[in-house]
Amino acid sequence: xxxxTAKRRVHVRNPMGMxxxxxxxxxxxxxxxxxxxxVRCRGEEVDGAxxxxxxxxxxxxxxxxxxxxxxxxxxxxxxxxxxxxxxGFDEAQSYxxxxxxx
Amino acid sequence: xxxxxxxxxxxxxxxxxxxxxxQGVGAxxxxxxxxxxxxxxxxLNLRRRSLAPEARGHEVxxxxxxAAAFEAELLAVAGELEAADExxxxxxxxxxxxxxxxxxxxxxxSRAEAAIVGQGATAERAVLTALxxxxxxxxxxxxxxxxxxWRDIEDLGHALIGRLGGDEGRLAIDPGDVVIAxxxxxxxxxxxxxxxxxxxxxxxxxxxxxVAVLCRSAGLPAVLGVHAALRSVQDEVRVCVDGESGRVxxxxxxxxxxxxxxxxxxxxxxxxxxxQGLGVDEGSEGEGPIWRANLDxxxxxxxxxxxxxxxVGLWRTLFLYLGRDTLPTEDELAQAFSAVAERCAPxxxxxxxxxxxxxxxxxxxxxxxxxxxxxxxxxxxxxRPEVIDTQLRALLRAGRHGNIRLLLPxxxxxxxxxxxxxxxxxxxxxxxGPRLKLGAMVEVPALLLxxxxxxxxxxxLAIGSNDLGALLLGTGREHRGFERPTLPPALATAxxxxxxxxxxxxxxxxxxxxxxxxPALTGALLxxxxxxxxxxxxxxxxxxxxxxxxxxxxxxxxxxxxPAAVDx
Numbered sequence: 001x002x003x004x005t006a007k008r009r010v011h012v013r014n015p016m017g018m019x020x021x022x023x024x025x026x027x028x029x030x031x032x033x034x035x036x037x038x039v040r041c042r043g044e045e046v047d048g049a050x051x052x053x054x055x056x057x058x059x060x061x062x063x064x065x066x067x068x069x070x071x072x073x074x075x076x077x078x079x080x081x082x083x084x085x086x087x088g089f090d091e092a093q094s095y096x097x098x099x100x101x102x
Numbered sequence: 103x104x105x106x107x108x109x110x111x112x113x114x115x116x117x118x119x120x121x122x123x124x125q126g127v128g129a130x131x132x133x134x135x136x137x138x139x140x141x142x143x144x145x146l147n148l149r150r151r152s153l154a155p156e157a158r159g160h161e162v163x164x165x166x167x168x169a170a171a172f173e174a175e176l177l178a179v180a181g182e183l184e185a186a187d188e189x190x191x192x193x194x195x196x197x198x199x200x201x202x203x204x205x206x207x208x209x210x211x212s213r214a215e216a217a218i219v220g221q222g223a224t225a226e227r228a229v230l231t232a233l234x235x236x237x238x239x240x241x242x243x244x245x246x247x248x249x250x251x252w253r254d255i256e257d258l259g260h261a262l263i264g265r266l267g268g269d270e271g272r273l274a275i276d277p278g279d280v281v282i283a284x285x286x287x288x289x290x291x292x293x294x295x296x297x298x299x300x301x302x303x304x305x306x307x308x309x310x311x312x313v314a315v316l317c318r319s320a321g322l323p324a325v326l327g328v329h330a331a332l333r334s335v336q337d338e339v340r341v342c343v344d345g346e347s348g349r350v351x352x353x354x355x356x357x358x359x360x361x362x363x364x365x366x367x368x369x370x371x372x373x374x375x376x377x378q379g380l381g382v383d384e385g386s387e388g389e390g391p392i393w394r395a396n397l398d399x400x401x402x403x404x405x406x407x408x409x410x411x412x413x414v415g416l417w418r419t420l421f422l423y424l425g426r427d428t429l430p431t432e433d434e435l436a437q438a439f440s441a442v443a444e445r446c447a448p449x450x451x452x453x454x455x456x457x458x459x460x461x462x463x464x465x466x467x468x469x470x471x472x473x474x475x476x477x478x479x480x481x482x483x484x485x486r487p488e489v490i491d492t493q494l495r496a497l498l499r500a501g502r503h504g505n506i507r508l509l510l511p512x513x514x515x516x517x518x519x520x521x522x523x524x525x526x527x528x529x530x531x532x533x534x535g536p537r538l539k540l541g542a543m544v545e546v547p548a549l550l551l552x553x554x555x556x557x558x559x560x561x562x563l564a565i566g567s568n569d570l571g572a573l574l575l576g577t578g579r580e581h582r583g584f585e586r587p588t589l590p591p592a593l594a595t596a597x598x599x600x601x602x603x604x605x606x607x608x609x610x611x612x613x614x615x616x617x618x619x620x621p622a623l624t625g626a627l628l629x630x631x632x633x634x635x636x637x638x639x640x641x642x643x644x645x646x647x648x649x650x651x652x653x654x655x656x657x658x659x660x661x662x663x664x665p666a667a668v669d670x
Contacts, residue, residue: 015434016426020251020312024200051203052210052255056239058248060427 003035003072008081010065014088017060020051022089027051029084035071037081048081123355124334127308128348130317130324131638134301135342135356138335139279141286143264152222161218165211165225168265173205176289183292193319197288197312204258209236226263233259245427254312257285275299280341282331288312295320301343303350305331317345321640325350391628391649394452395639396614397442406446406639413449414442415636416509416564416614419456419493424466429489435496443504450505452564452612452636453497454543455522456482456489457511479512479543480522494526498535507539509564514546519559541609544600545569553599557607564636565600567593567615587620594630601631610634621648628652 012018018026030037030048037048041063046053048067059065065085069077084090153161180198183191204210210232217228233256240252273290275281277298285306286294291313294302299322307313307326317324323345335341335352342356394415395406406414422430422438430438443451457479464472474485483490500506510522519542526538542549542556545566549556557563571577571593597613604611612634617623619637621644627635628649637645 015428015430016247017245019247020200020254021196024196024203027203028199047208050207050209051200052207052236055248055251056243058243058245060245060248 003070004074005068005070006035006074006078007066007068008078010067010082010085012059012061012063012065012085015061017063018054018057018065018085018089020055023051023054025089026054026081026084029080030077033069033071033073033077033080035069035074035077037077038068038070040066040068122334122352124303124325124328124331124350124352126303126325126328126331126348126350127314128324128345129307129311129314129326130302130320130322130345132321132323132346132640133342133344134280134323135340136278136280136300137276137338138341138352139275139281140332140335140337141273141281141283142332143260143267143284150227153218153224155222158218158222161225161228162215164266165214165218165228168225169205169211169262172262172265173202176202176205176287179289179292194288194292194316197316201254201258201288201312204255205262210255210259226266229259229263229266247425247427250308250311253306253308257306257311257313258287260285261287261290273297280343282335282341284332286313288316291316295322301325301341301345303328303331303335303341303343305329390653391632392610392612392634393642393646394449394612394614394634394636395642396636406442409639409642411449411639411642413446413505414451414453415612415634417442417451417453419454420459423456423468423471427468429468429470429492432492432496432499435493436499439497439500439506440503443500443506445504447504450507450539452507452509452541452562454509454511455480456493458482480510480518481512483518483521490522491525491529494522494529495533495535497538498526498530498533501536501538507541507562509562510540510542511566512546512569513542513544513556514548516549516552516556516559519556523559544596545573547574547596550596550599553603554606557603557609560607560609562609563600563604563611565597565611565613565615565632567597567613567617570596570615571617587615587617587623589617589623589626594626597627597632598630605631612636619645621645624648625652625655 014022016022027049038045039048039054039057041057041059044057045068046057048054048069057063057065067078067081067085069075069081071077176198180195180202183194183198210229213232213235214225214228217223217231218225223231236255237252240249240255243249273293275294275297278300279298280301280303281294281299282303283305285304286302291302302313302317302322302324304313304324304326305328311326314324314326323343325343325345325348328350331350339353340356342351344350392412393410394413395409395411397406397414397417398421419435422435439451439453458467458471458474458477471486471489474482477485494508497506497508508522508526510519513519519540523540526540529535530537539561541560541562541564543564543566544550544553544556545568547570567587571590574592574596575590601611611632613627613632614636617627618635619641624645625648635645
């Protein structure tokens with residue numbers, strides 16, 4: 001693939017980490033770019049378009065991720081994805097606890 | 103009430119005619135009753151016979167088109183939800199986004215395709231093979247919350263396998279049915295909610311699963327993780343689901359609740375009341391009783407405002423600690439408390455200090471709070487003082503944004519109130535917070551022996567009638583949720599004493615147990631002198647109507663019904 005490569009380190013900030021819903025948003029956003037996105041975490045590197053791979057990184061709160069994009073819009077992709085992670089995935093609803101009881 | 107029995111997961115076949123009670127994990131709020139509607143998946147076509155090489159291309163296409171159709175269906179549901187703009191819609195849409203991403207994921211689809219092409223597996227078996235590989239990998243993860251995501255993936259995979267067998271039509275239910283199934287996808291659950299399901303029982307699922315999150319957000323009574331559900335219930339048998347205690351009553355055990363409904367609940371010990379033709383009084387502060395809302399998992403949504411509650415009478419902060427691996431930070435807690443305090447101001451937001459309800463919650467709690475056994479209420483101070491301090495500091499900070507009241511759970515000695523009070527005062531100097539009103543739950547009967555002293559030490563009292571009744575009468579909490587709450591004489595006397603002690607000290611006394619939400623008892627509770635009630639906000643209208651009926655028959659209203667002492 002032609003184009004540029006862009007990289008950025010970013011920390012997961014939301015309390016619940018990059019669990020199912022944040023990872024879903026990450027993948028959804030990554031899909032909107034032509035660039036191929038890879039995510040590095042603790043020495044592992046996975047496909048940024050695979051929610052299951054992202055979940056298996058266990059990116060709990062505070063985890064450092066390195067985002068790497070390669071393609072025409074690599075810089076734009078990295079900017080958008082890094083902003084999403086840094087915003088805590090806009091997770092106003094992230095740790096909405098759980099069921100009614102007692 | 104019929105004696106139910108609790109079925110264990112490995113019990114043999116159960117007699118479907120007998121009344122039974124099954125235990126699971128309560129995941130959606132409230133009680134839902136109706137005829138059972140069993141959703142069974144078609145038996146899986148999991149033959150091991152290898153497909154001929156020339157048939158494999160067709161099998162791959164069958165897998166792809168089933169996954170694509172499934173994804174398109176989820177996308178359509180998300181679109182409808184976004185258009186409807188209902189509370190909880192954003193949450194459901196984000197869950198659907200994750201599920202759609204999973205249905206496209208190479209870790210699932212490419213691996214399944216490889217099993218078809220390489221080994222001649224059927225599409226169904228190929229998905230199962232891919233799921234097994236994922237199960238092993240998720241099972242090896244360290245963080246419990248990430249490991250738990252596996253259950254959602256498994257449910258989604260099984261739904262995909264079901265679709266390969268053509269079972270999309272299985273969701274045709276009648277409104278009012280209680281749905282019993284092994285598992286559901288988010289899309290399926292949304293369809294069932296729209297079709298008017300009254301309750302849900304699943305064999306799979308946990309408190310933190312996607313389905314649980316959605317049930318809570320949609321207000322659907324649900325019990326998950328009931329292992330024997332499908333073989334314990336028959337279609338059309340009456341079932342009651344208690345999303346709070348996690349119990350499912352079947353047949354005879356549920357029949358006892360047949361007439362359980364707000365309008366069927368006349369008599370008992372209240373004055374004769376009629377619910378006919380009564381509107382809901384919007385009630386203003388100082389005129390008539392005060393109605394406040396309980397908050398738990400739903401603290402983010404504005405139930406309080408929607409049902410006209412005057413602030414929050416009981417915020418169960420346990421829910422801020424469940425389903426996560428780390429303790430919430432002071433900032434997180436302060437943010438949560440401030441948001442609600444701001445929304446409710448000037449009405450009070452009564453925050454109950456963390457009350458661990460027992461070892462059954464251990465699996466859902468962060469490791470730092472596990473293994474504390476039956477360490478209830480303020481006793482936590484002995485074992486985890488730093489957890490208490492974090493909460494106190496957060497409350498003091500939030501106090502700048504509204505009217506925060508601090509409520510101490512499971513107090514057994516007035517000295518405990520003084521100890522926390524002193525601690526609060528010391529921290530107040532550190533964080534430069536306002537003075538907070540401090541109150542105690544009256545739920546341990548020992549407190550009844552020192553009520554005047556307690557009332558002097560507190561700014562308000564809150565009666566927790568669930569524990570107070572159970573401890574006073576020596577009954578367990580095990581049937582809680584399935585019996586209509588009653589008001590035994592000893593409990594009535596205990597509440598009257600508490601009200602009198604509050605009056606004498608000039609402090610308000612509220613009631614925040616299940617009794618408060620039982621319209622048949624509202625008159626009796628007003629007779630006892632109670633003027634402040636807290637309950638799930640959506641239950642307020644029917645209890646207010648009962649209070650109006652009571653005031654119509656007794657001729658008491660307005661100032662005569664007003665509270666003895668008021669917190670705005």
